[in-house]
Amino acid sequence: MEIKEPPLCYCTRTTAAKILNLIEQGKNSLEDIINTTGATTGCGGCDYEVVKLVEQELNKKEHLTP
Numbered sequence: 318m319e320i321k322e323p324p325l326c327y328c329t330r331t332t333a334a335k336i337l338n339l340i341e342q343g344k345n346s347l348e349d350i351i352n353t354t355g356a357t358t359g360c361g362g363c364d365y366e367v368v369k370l371v372e373q374e375l376n377k378k379e380h381l382t383p
């Protein structure tokens with residue numbers, strides 16, 4: 318069953334899950350994520366949430382990579 322979650326970025330309908338997926342697939346910069354999803358490029362209202370999530374995940378990943 319697909320879980321419907323509200324998007325993190327309403328303008329581009331980007332969900333946190335989508336961002337996490339992209340990071341998993343090897344996107345490793347905030348710029349990359351923004352270029353791929355368009356998140357934060359609309360009204361900018363999601364800026365804080367998107368940046369926070371991406372930085373948090375990239376940080377985690379960094380610690381996991383030997």
Ligand code: FES
Nearest residue numbers: 326327328359360
């Ligand atoms: S909600 Fe993300 S740019 Fe508007």
